[in-house]
Amino acid sequence: MHADLIEAKREEVLRLITKQDKLLSDLLKIPNIFQESDEDEQQRTDSQTVERWQGILTNEAQKVDRLEMVVAVVGSMKAGKSTTINAIVGLELLPSSNRAMTSSPTLIRHCVDQRQPVLSFPKNKQMEKMVEEIKQKLIDLKNNNNLNLVELSKYQDGDVLIQSIIDGNFRKFQERYEGQDNILNCLKLFNELIRLSLDPNVSVQAFINEYENINDLPTIEVEFLHLPEKNEITKGSLTLLDTPGYNEFVIGKKLRKALSAQIAKASAVLAIIHYGQMGSDGEGQMRQELENQIHQIKDTFFIFANRFDERDRNTMKAEEVKSYAAKSFMKGQVKQECVYPVSATYAFLSNRAKYEIKEKGKLPDYRDEENKWVEDFGKAVFGVFWEDKIQKKDEVEAGAKGLWDLSGFKQPIDEVVVEAASTAALVSMKSATNKMIKYVNSLHNFLESRRWGLSQSIDKIDQAIDGLKQDIEKVGQAETTANKALQELMYEFLNKTQTIYKDVEQDLRPTLDDYFKEGKKQEIIEFRKQQKDLQQALQKLDNRGIREIFKEREQDRGKSRRSSEISYIVKDMEKDKALLEDKESLDFDPNNPQIEFSSEEDAKSFLKTVNRSVISIIDESVKELRLRLLELSKELEQKIPETLKNKIEGILQTAQERLKDEGFSLTFDLPEPEIEQNDIDLVELFVLGMEKSSKPLPSPEVREMKAWWAGIARFFGNFFDLTWGYEAYIDYKKTDVYIVDMKKIRKNVIDNLQIRIDELRDENQDFVDEILKPISEKYFGALKDYIEIIRGDLIDSFTIRNLDHQVQINILKIISDLREETELQTQDLNLLKGGLERK
């Protein structure tokens, strides 16, 4: 029933498009009704405008008729995203290995009858430049004997790649690859190159940073082996979007934004998680990664708890998996029935085998290196006696079917497709309906302008034309106030983000205090020890004489620095015993911010501990900050339309009423500002900031963080530096003392935080200028045009009034008929719109 209704709505959209198209064609046929824009600058509804509407409607009809479904596949590292996609396609197209593999997003599109997969590789030329740069870096490293620092060199195939680049044997990327093996190899190379470019020792600007939208991504077209035989599929197009795990996100700002927008508006989202990690220590991270990728949960969110084939007696059962995952992932917003325990490996093996049987009638030779999967298949299906059985076609077919059932893929794939289709249908229907409403409204206003313009006195028309001009001016004034309001709104939000910084500060202070106490503790222990040593020395001095002790110490020399210090002291004591006794009376000062270490190692290790803690607090805060910013972004996204609309609602209403009193009944639809999902991304504001600063990565710890986090942490800046508050000097008594000054550290950390907060204010202005202003400009601009067109249409009526009287009467008659139809259309469209929104 539900699917029927969606189909009916689709048909209704198409019916209304046809109707509207006919209405516009009828309008175009009316002689003399249009003035054409060639001669003057006046804005108006002319025949070209109407034809443009028709063109757009045709386009919309195609989109509604042809469902474009995009299913985003997301998940944590190594959860099996690529295997899942390979399983659905039935071929090994995407590299999957024990190393985290996917670093570039890829599109895989289902194309009926496309048996041989084809990969198109846009931007392949830019690759070459990057390879050349990598080559230079690698040669430098090799000359300095540092090639082994490159991580990829630790793997055999990685090493081969590096050598081939150095030797200049690396083949160029093509625009197009055909066949499973070629595609797999190409993508493997592509991914390894990206990894190479990111290696800190190579560090070349990855060209993927320049990708702007998802059409720039490598795209594979192939007929998927397993798709339900459903109407939705034969009619529409289904594309899987393979996304990198969050930690593997190494792409540029624009693509990242495009990608997260794409995920947000995907027809369905398939989140792959590692079944084995559920309930384990790794789960927290897995969950976090997922939440970082997905900001909003819709009905079309599915979780595949992959590797369910690895379960045993002690692990969770299917039902437990469902309820557990629903409860613990995505803040408990996923419905239990949308969680599926599956085995992507089984599904892959099954479909891979089916593909071979279908294409070649048998399985390939398992002894060949590239056909290792045959052995996996054999063992999974037939157990230890697999070798004989895989020769038999019937048994293989039956086995593949059994394995498919066991994989648990069938039901969820069916449901994902159905859900994706209905979401995709909804998206295209909403878009078409909104366009039609816009045009029918413009059409109504045009017809009404003509009717009124032909039936009123010249004076009245002149007045109305002037009135509309004033309305346009008012809109202009409203724009200024709206921009101010946006600015204020932004400050308000900024203040909220400041509290997050304050929280960070508050977290940092006690931590630093704790370390100070800890340091002082170390200092006092050392101090007491020294005191004790001194006392012993004094005693010995009294008992046995200085020389004897000195001899004793000489034997121990080199064992530890501390003993040699003591020997220095003993030497001193020899010289001046009185001074020695004086030193014994020195006191420990617990409030002195300086912590003294007598060993450099101790001091530095203390510093490192402090450093690590500060960074971990920052790291936690960054995560927290990001989530809070996302929430704020959503809030802001909602408030912007209110702010903008608020300013013009009154203007439009007054105008509408004023004209209605004159018998001129225009419909001023309060337009909605066009804000794309994810347009308002405050996180972006911070990224903006961090990409501007060219500060070097501050510490090895930060450098170890994965790309994106590192970026954010970099934005926070040089939070902690090992030289802050650290001094080493030789004591006047030639004793080395290493001092860590906690006061200085604290000041530096907190000061730096404050600097960042201050800088944020400047970035805020950029955000307003780059993101908010264009939205408001577009909005008010469109609104002014809207009124200006009505004004233009009214002005044109003077020309039409010069026509023959009978012509005018004819025009009025046709207008009256068209108006009735327009009204019915408007009613149908509004009802449909309401129905689409209610779902």
Next chain:
Amino acid sequence: MGEIQVTLDELRKLHPQLTEKAIVDYVNGGLEVLDDHLRFRDQINNKFSTRILDSITGRTAQRQQNMDGSITTSLKTVSVWLQDIQLYQGDSDIAIARLAGKLKETRAGVMRLQERHNELAEKVQAIAQNFDQFESQVQAHRIQLESQIQQVDAARSASLHLEQVFDKWEAGRLNNYPPLARLYLVIDELYWSKFGTYCRSQFGTSEVRQLMEQLGHKALILMEAYSKDDVYQLTLPEKWLSPIRDLPEESREVLSYLSNWADPQTAPVTWAIRNAALLESGLPNDFPRVFSGKHAINHLMYENKKRIQGNNDY
């Protein structure tokens, strides 16, 4: 009187427009005077309308039989025809206008007939007298109607009539019909009555627009009150049409008869109602693919407006 007769009387009472329409059909489609004979076009060869007509006249006439027989029989038929239509007591502008036109036309035909058949002179004279009498009655009726329309409170009385019709719905007297049919019947009744007469004569004025709006509001209120779903809830059209197929035959006959003016292009929703009443399936291209109470109101009102505007079709 048989059982059916009783039922038809009841039906005519429940749906006064049945009487109006049957008369108009009879007047319109029935008698044709040719140069040397009379005949009935079989356009009104509709059993249901014949039965309605019988229930109006109170007799089972053999109107279609032997029409091409002897001239004498033909003249007798004209006289019966005249008697039949004289029984009409309604005040629909459509019926009156048709009657006036047809009387004139038929009278002229009968007179021509007399020229060729001298032997009929006496009989023709008698009929002609009858015609004269009736024509002047109709004319008087027509003038009265027109003056009614011109009166200042005409809009108010149209509105009052609107209230009456809706009261009937509200009182549950149409409850045997499913919502779409109910709405159609109400709008159709209004079309044939004072409300329709007023709207036709004053079409395009703000008074008529207001009356139409009033009709829309009332329909919305009753639709909301009497349907299980929200009036804006989109469903498949079939959900609205299939209950019409489940109606008893008599009710379906009423519906299909009253809606037989519709064609699929200009009145697709009415056409679909008729189609369902005739137990046929299929939707016209212009029928909305998703439907709701509000759709029913909007479209039937639009079709009604077109019908009023068209005026020539009835």
